[in-house]
Structures are given as structure tokens and as C-alpha cells.
Ligand SMILES: Nc1ncnc2c1ncn2[C@@H]1O[C@H](COP(=O)(O)OP(=O)(O)OP(=O)(O)O)[C@@H](O)[C@H]1O
């Protein structure tokens with residue numbers, strides 16, 4: 001009975017605010033859902049392309065006809081043009097670089113500390129019981145309210161955003177790791193111990209691989225959160241970054257700029273998620289495919 | 293033929309037992325408070341080189357006894373010794389075949405089989421060549437690179453056999469290793485087990501539901517009473533000469549006589565368990 005438990009796709013236990021999760025997981029499950037027999041990959045791609053063209057074309061036409069307000073919903077063609085300007089002039093790259101830097105730092109530190117504490121608390125029952133109420137308390141705090149205080153503490157530079165992203169990433173990774181390690185099949189642990197495993201070998205051969213499915217499901221979400229943290233932080237107060245660029249555009253009522261920033265971020269997240277998918281496929285290749 | 297449990301064969305000195313449980317009781321704390329006695333006052337002695345089977349109704353504590361012998365469970369009272377030394381933590385001289393699937397799903401067959409060696413510090417090439425030898429023995433040499441979920445149930449059990457025996461333990465603890473197999477595979481594996489054991493001088497503690505299997509394989513069959521708080525209710529010496537032909541052993545007059553005698557005792561315990569289950573159902577309803 002426990003075997004099936006570890007094979008099921010783990011649900012992330014504690015996902016905190018915002019829509020970053022929705023974005024990421026949707027992109028992912030869309031891929032893993034088996035295609036209907038008879039519908040080839042190519043026809044599906046074509047259908048998706050047609051759908052996108054219909055939606056964007058409709059938007060464009062409605063905008064040009066004056067039915068939707070171009071000020072609030074700038075024309076897709078204008079948005080694309082703005083994206084092109086931002087890219088071709090090189091305006092967006094320093095901002096993107098800063099945002100990525102903040103996200104990556106937040107992600108590495110948050111995931112690292114989350115993994116470490118997750119494993120530690122899962123293996124040391126005393127610590128888990130000691131710290132549990134405090135962790136629950138901090139997790140219950142809506143993270144956005146921390147942004148202003150981090151601005152005061154760490155200033156307008158990247159570290160206030162890193163700290164903010166950290167609080168988002170840490171808890172997801174931490175709780176998923178904790179659950180993943182605690183949910184390890186007892187029989188597998190006993191078997192490894194009978195075969196002579198030391199505590200370190202147990203970690204390496206049993207706990208880490210077993211918790212990996214959980215950890216990966218949290219990585220998908222937390223990569224998005226790291227970027228969310230950076231952008232929201234920048235939006236609230238910064239001197240560089242995509243969030244700052246969006247805030248600047250908004251300041252002069254340049255909705256095209258706001259949308260252009262959104263699109264660029266979206267693609268950045270998609271690319272990163274693709275990389276995580278690759279890594280996941282490589283590390284979890286032992287798992288039975290769920291297509292059946 | 294039948295002998296009292298506590299005395300044991302007297303020609304062995306005490307510290308020569310491969311497995312020795314003395315007065316072992318296991319009590320589990322229940323979620324709603326209170327406790328449940330799985331087994332009570334178990335005495336079990338297995339000399340090196342002996343093949344001992346434990347038979348008993350479901351829930352009578354067979355797996356519990358084996359876990360105590362392995363050092364995975366600590367008895368609430370009584371003590372466990374192995375080759376004269378008290379067992380603390382896992383019993384390093386024993387290997388354990390679990391009732392459930394226990395292969396690591398993220399390791400290929402060959403990585404699973406060689407795990408015990410690599411963890412003991414044997415080099416990977418050496419461990420692999422030894423693992424290949426074992427995979428050949430259990431008829432899986434073409435499946436070395438598969439993952440457990442790509443194997444049939446019988447193949448997984450055979451992999452588990454290779455995994456448990458590659459470390460060359462002095463004691464083999466086996467918890468219903470073959471009960472999930474079809475009749476043919478099972479007979480092949482039983483033969484294989486006897487051959488491996490005969491050339492080795494290892495002690496085997498073998499749990500099964502199947503009295504035929506127990507008599508056919510063992511030197512001694514131990515009967516466990518109905519739970520809760522079950523204990524050893526009988527112990528039978530099986531003196532059918534070896535090597536035994538497992539295909540025809542069920543027609544052997546000695547086998548038939550033993551089977552009749554032991555089943556007479558076991559039947560009482562099995563029906564007790566069955567009636568207890570019925571009564572419990574009645575209470576719930
Ligand atoms: N961890 C546990 N906590 C509470 N009760 C337990 C635990 N493990 C076993 N038991 C109880 O102890 C009794 C004996 O269990 P055990 O698994 O040893 O039986 P068994 O003889 O191996 O049964 P089966 O033949 O069905 O495998 C059962 O009634 C079971 O409910």
C-alpha cells in the first residue's frame with residue numbers, strides 16, 4: 001500500500017499565495033496528459049497555433065474596431081512592437097539580468113535552506129516537534145507584507161528582493177521535503193538497513209531519491225515564486241529590474257510597456273520551467289510512466 | 293517426534309544459536325491509548341545450519357517475531373541473541389526478505405542486487421560482477437538494467453532473493469518469500485533455496501502460511517497460536533531425509549503422517565482466529 005503512495009504524483013502541501021503556481025503547473029500537466037490516440041503531435045500543435053491566432057487576432061480586431069479600449073488593452077501588434085523595441089535597443093536586458101540574478105539567488109538560498117532543514121527535521125523528531133508551531137506561524141503570514149520591511153532592512157538593492165523571494169521559496173521546498181522524507185516507505189528503509197546502510201547511506205540511497213518527486217513538484221512552483229518575489233519586490237521599490245521597468249511604464253501610463261514586461265517575464269519563466277522539466281525527466285527516469 | 297518447546301535440543305551449547313529469542317513479548321501502543329500484545333513469551337532457538345519454519349494463522353505475529361530476530365523491532369520484554377551476543381540495532385549477521393516489495397524503485401535490478409556490497413565498500417566493478425553471477429543464478433541475467441516496476445511480481449521476488457543473499461549472511465530471515473508466486477515458479481524457487489542453503493550451512497528462519505511448504509523444506513516446524521498475545525504452541529522435528537525431491541515429497545508416507553499431525557494442531561488455532569474475527573464483526577454490527 002505504501003508503494004503506490006510514493007508513486008503517485010505528490011501534491012505540494014503548502015503552497016502559499018499568488019498565481020505563480022497556477023501558471024507553472026498548468027504548463028506542466030498539459031504536457032504529461034496523454035494525447036488522444038489518432039491525434040498526432042503535429043495536428044495538436046497546429047490546433048494550438050490556430051487557437052492562439054484566433055484569440056490574438058480577435059483581440060486585435062476588436063481593438064482596432066474600437067470595441068475594447070486600446071488604452072487598457074493595447075493591441076497585440078503594439079505590444080509585440082514594444083517588446084521588439086525593448087529587446088532591439090537592449091533596454092530590457094540589464095533589467096532582466098537583475099531580476100534573474102535576484103530570482104536565482106532567492107531560489108538557491110531558499111531551496112538550499114529548505115532542503116537542509118526539511119531533511120534535518122524529518123530525521124530528528126525532537127527538532128520537528130520543537131519548531132513546528134513557529135514554522136506554521138511564519139508560513140501563515142502573508143508574505144507580501146514583508147516586502148516593505150525588507151526594503152527598510154536591506155535597502156533598494158537586490159538583497160531586499162532576494163530576502164523576499166527567499167521567504168516564498170523556502171517554505172514550499174521545506175514543507176515538501178519534510179513530507180517527502182517522512183513519507184518514505186518504512187520497508188524500504190528497513191531493507192536498506194538490513195543490507196548494512198549507515199545513516200549517511202540511508203540518506204543517499206533511500207531518503208533523497210524517495211523525496212525527489214516531492215522536491216521536484218516543489219521546484220516547479222518555487223522557481224515561479226522566486227521570480228514573483230523578485231518582481232513584486234522591484235515593483236514596490238527598486239532602481240532596476242523588470243518589475244521596476246513595469247512600474248516605470250505604469251508611471252507614465254504606458255500600458256504597452258506594462259504588457260511588454262509581462263510577456264518577457266512569461267517567456268523567461270517558461271524557459272526556466274522547461275529546464276527544470278529536463279532535469280526532472282533525467283533524475284526521475286526510474287518512475288513508471290503514468291500514461292497507462 | 294514432538295518435543296517440548298522450551299528445552300530445545302540439548303547437544304548445543306547456548307552461545308551457538310544463530311537466533312535465540314528468550315521470553316520475548318511485543319506490545320504495540322494503540323492510537324486510542326492502551327496496548328496490543330502481538331506476541332507473548334516467545335522462545336525460539338535456531339542452531340546454525342538449521343532450516344526452521346514458522347507457521348501460524350494470519351495476525352499471529354510471525355512477521356513481528358522475524359523483525360525482532362532481525363533487530364528491526366525491539367521486544368518489550370525478553371531478549372534476543374545471535375551467536376551469543378545480544379542483538380542491538382539491526383542484526384549484522386542476518387539478511388531479511390520482506391513480505392512486501394522492498395526493492396528500491398529508483399535503482400535498476402543490478403544496482404539493487406549489488407547494493408549490499410557497494411554499501412560495504414566493495415568496488416563497483418567487483419560488486420557488479422558478483423551481482424551478475426547472482427542474477428544468473430535466479431534467472432534474471434537479461435534483466436539487469438530494468439527498473440523494478442518493469443518486472444513481474446515473481447521477477448521482483450527473485451531479485452529480492454539475490455539482493456538478500458549476495459552479502460553472504462549467516463542467517464536468512466524470510467517472510468513469506470514465495471507466497472505471491474505461481475505454483476511453478478514457486479517450486480523452482482523452493483528447489484533453488486534448498487540447494488543454496490544445503491551448500492552453505494546457513495541458518496534459515498522461514499515464514500509461510502503453507503504447511504506443505506513448511507514441512508517440505510524444513511528441519512523443524514514451529515506453530516504459533518492465535519493472536520492476540522499468541523505464543524509458540526507446538527514444535528515438530530521433520531526428519532524426512534535430505535536431499536529431498538520437492539516434486540514428489542507430498543506422496544512420501546512420512547510427509548503425510550507429519551502433515552496430518554501438525555495440521556491437527558494448526559487447525560485449532562486457525563479456527564480460533566476465524567471465530568474471533570467473526571465475533572468482532574458481530575460486535576461492530
Ligand atoms: N506497528 C504495529 N502497530 C500496531 N500493531 C501492530 C504493528 N505491527 C503489527 N501489529 C499487530 O500485531 C499482530 C501481529 O502482526 P504480524 O504482522 O506479526 O502478523 P503475521 O503473523 O505476520 O500476519 P500475516 O500472516 O498476515 O502476515 C497483528 O494483529 C497486527 O495488527
Ligand SMILES: [Mg+2]
Nearest residue numbers: 354355391467
Ligand atoms: Mg506477516
